[in-house]
Amino acid sequence: xxxxxxxxxxxxxxxxxxxxxxxxxxxxxxxxxxxxxxxxxxxxxxxxxxxxxxxxxxxxxxxxxxxxxxxxxxxxxxxxxxxxxxxxxxxxxxxxxxxxxxxxxxxxxxxxxxxxxxxxxxxxxxxxxxxxxxxxxxxxxxxxxxxxxxxxxxxxxxxxxxxxxxxxxxxxxxxxxxxxxxxxxxxxxxxxxxxxxxxxxxxxxxxxxxxxxxxxxxxxxxxxxxxxxxxxxxxxxxxxxxxxxxxxxxxxxxxxxxxxxxxxxxxxxxxxxxxxxxxxxxxxxxxxxxxxxxxxxxxx
Amino acid sequence: xxxxxxxxxxxxxxxxxxxxxxxxxxxxxxxxxxxxxxxxxxxxxxxxxxxxxxxxxxxxxxxxxxxxxxxxxxxxxxxxxxxxxxxxxxxxxxxxxxxxxxxxxxxxxxxxxxxxxxxxxxxxxxxxxxxxxxxxxxxxxxxxxxxxxxxxxxxxxxxxxxxxxxxxxxxxxxxxxxxxxxxxxxxxxxxxxxxxxxxxxxxxxxxxxxxxxxxxxxxxxxxxxxxxxxxxxxxxxxxxxxxxxxxxxxxxxxxxxxxxxxxxx
Numbered sequence: 001x002x003x004x005x006x007x008x009x010x011x012x013x014x015x016x017x018x019x020x021x022x023x024x025x026x027x028x029x030x031x032x033x034x035x036x037x038x039x040x041x042x043x044x045x046x047x048x049x050x051x052x053x054x055x056x057x058x059x060x061x062x063x064x065x066x067x068x069x070x071x072x073x074x075x076x077x078x079x080x081x082x083x084x085x086x087x088x089x090x091x092x093x094x095x096x097x098x099x100x101x102x103x104x105x106x107x108x109x110x111x112x113x114x115x116x117x118x119x120x121x122x123x124x125x126x127x128x129x130x131x132x133x134x135x136x137x138x139x140x141x142x143x144x145x146x147x148x149x150x151x152x153x154x155x156x157x158x159x160x161x162x163x164x165x166x167x168x169x170x171x172x173x174x175x176x177x178x179x180x181x182x183x184x185x186x187x188x189x190x191x192x193x194x195x196x197x198x199x200x201x202x203x204x205x206x207x208x209x210x211x212x213x214x215x216x217x218x219x220x221x222x223x224x225x226x227x228x229x230x231x232x233x234x235x236x237x238x239x240x241x242x243x244x245x246x247x248x249x250x251x252x253x254x255x256x257x258x259x260x261x262x263x264x265x266x267x268x269x270x271x272x273x274x275x276x277x278x279x280x281x282x283x284x285x286x287x288x289x290x291x292x293x294x295x296x297x298x299x300x
Numbered sequence: 301x302x303x304x305x306x307x308x309x310x311x312x313x314x315x316x317x318x319x320x321x322x323x324x325x326x327x328x329x330x331x332x333x334x335x336x337x338x339x340x341x342x343x344x345x346x347x348x349x350x351x352x353x354x355x356x357x358x359x360x361x362x363x364x365x366x367x368x369x370x371x372x373x374x375x376x377x378x379x380x381x382x383x384x385x386x387x388x389x390x391x392x393x394x395x396x397x398x399x400x401x402x403x404x405x406x407x408x409x410x411x412x413x414x415x416x417x418x419x420x421x422x423x424x425x426x427x428x429x430x431x432x433x434x435x436x437x438x439x440x441x442x443x444x445x446x447x448x449x450x451x452x453x454x455x456x457x458x459x460x461x462x463x464x465x466x467x468x469x470x471x472x473x474x475x476x477x478x479x480x481x482x483x484x485x486x487x488x489x490x491x492x493x494x495x496x497x498x499x500x501x502x503x504x505x506x507x508x509x510x511x512x513x514x515x516x517x518x519x520x521x522x523x524x525x526x527x528x529x530x531x532x533x534x535x536x537x538x539x540x541x542x543x544x545x546x547x548x549x550x551x552x553x554x555x556x557x558x559x560x561x562x563x564x565x
Binding site (some may be wrong): 014015016018019022023024025026027028029042043045046049050053054056057058060061128129130131132133134202295296298 | 319320321322323324325326334369371393394395396397398399400401405406407408409411412413414422423424425429432433436437438439441442468
């Protein structure tokens with residue numbers, strides 16, 4: 001059969017030269033950053049559909065179903081209130097401790113769960129990665145958006161708690177939208193970093209609970225951060241106050257709690273400045289870092 | 301080693317005009333398996349390894365493809381044969397750009413698509429939503445998805461025994477699940493089409509329908525790769541065949557010759 005092609009049809013050209021001559025591209029080549037960003041944007045419908053599907057399917061076997069989206073944050077807040085509010089009575093220095101605590105818990109949970117799940121974003125989806133072609137950044141983004149939906153539910157619960165404990169509704173509540181937007185971008189960036197790390201070192205998943213718990217204690221969630229700060233040397237205190245989780249939590253408290261206005265770790269302007277800086281650095285940095293590893297995902 | 305059909309000089313001049321669509325250049329694929337808890341990993345053994353700094357027994361490498369090179373051209377249908385574990389599916393995934401090669405490179409014209417039955421779907425969601433999700437994952441727009449969903453459900457035939465499309469996929473029989481997955485994957489047109497045993501799923505009626513669909517897809521695709529253990533379906537569809545054995549390209553040539561050699565091994 002004369003038309004049967006064999007490997008050495010083009011004796012003068014190396015395979016790479018032949019590929020170039022006919023405009024062939026390396027199969028799993030990493031697209032340039034701008035093109036990659038465009039691809040991720042083109043997959044936005046998949047991202048929203050997939051994250052919504054994940055939320056539905058994660059609760060589809062339970063009897064109470066979607067109700068757990070509200071019950072989980074309430075239970076969480078109740079446990080922490082029991083320990084820190086009732087038993088240890090941390091509430092002496094804080095006027096509205098229960099609202100203070102819930103704001104901290106819900107905002108921190110958003111970052112915590114996104115990061116914890118993001119660590120296995122690649123490894124948990126190897127089947128999908130080896131079956132379909134899409135920009136892999138879709139996976140960590142989905143992880144964050146699933147948690148964002150959970151957070152929005154928590155925010156409804158939080159609004160009820162805050163009102164119930166006697167805080168007034170103010171125009172500042174509207175600030176919650178930009179705050180959560182900044183935190184979402186920050187989380188996406190961080191999830192991407194963790195997803196790339198986690199795809200290389202599967203052991204990370206075992207270590208993350210401890211890292212995240214340490215972060216929880218350092219973020220002024222359960223008690224004012226001053227409690228820690230006063231025991232630390234100067235450099236560590238500075239580090240503690242730059243903690244991004246603390247910044248987002250304090251901003252959320254600034255927006256919601258009239259009673260806590262005097263207890264913020266920094267002035268609102270400083271908080272906004274630090275929050276925007278963290279968002280830009282981690283959001284953009286995380287995306288670029290994840291993109292640089294695009295070729296590697298899916299290798300056994 | 302690789303046994304290749306020699307072409308005379310005049311045909312090779314004519315062939316050089318043909319457009320290559322897939323070029324594999326010395327491709328190696330290595331799977332790294334963390335044995336972790338599998339072998340000899342009592343806590344003491346692990347501790348001993350950490351202390352003595354020998355980390356090697358923990359990771360095992362499986363060299364699935366060992367330096368495969370070939371060039372495929374526009375309009376060709378190429379069969380891939382070989383015994384189980386010879387690297388056929390790994391090679392297909394590497395061509396599709398889904399499995400990065402450890403060494404070497406694969407060059408392709410356009411974006412190859414793998415038509416498999418293993419596209420991950422969410423078992424807790426209804427068949428309908430899985431269709432929408434699968435189509436979005438293949439890069440379709442929401443409008444296209446809306447238009448094409450009834451066709452896919454219809455093609456898969458899962459509604460033949462009542463309204464299964466609105467039930468979660470975990471309630472499906474394995475044949476129904478496979479049929480739905482194939483129907484989703486086959487809904488799109490492809491430049492380079494890679495088919496991995498996809499024709500083996502479903503009952504006879506569905507097989508006839510899916511073979512028809514693959515022929516249509518072939519007509520619009522530039523190049524088709526077909527992995528199959530059925531030499532008959534390879535003879536039917538492919539004029540060229542590549543024989544892989546143990547990750548090495550054993551033979552590459554006209555289907556008749558390669559199949560005869562494969563059967564006579």
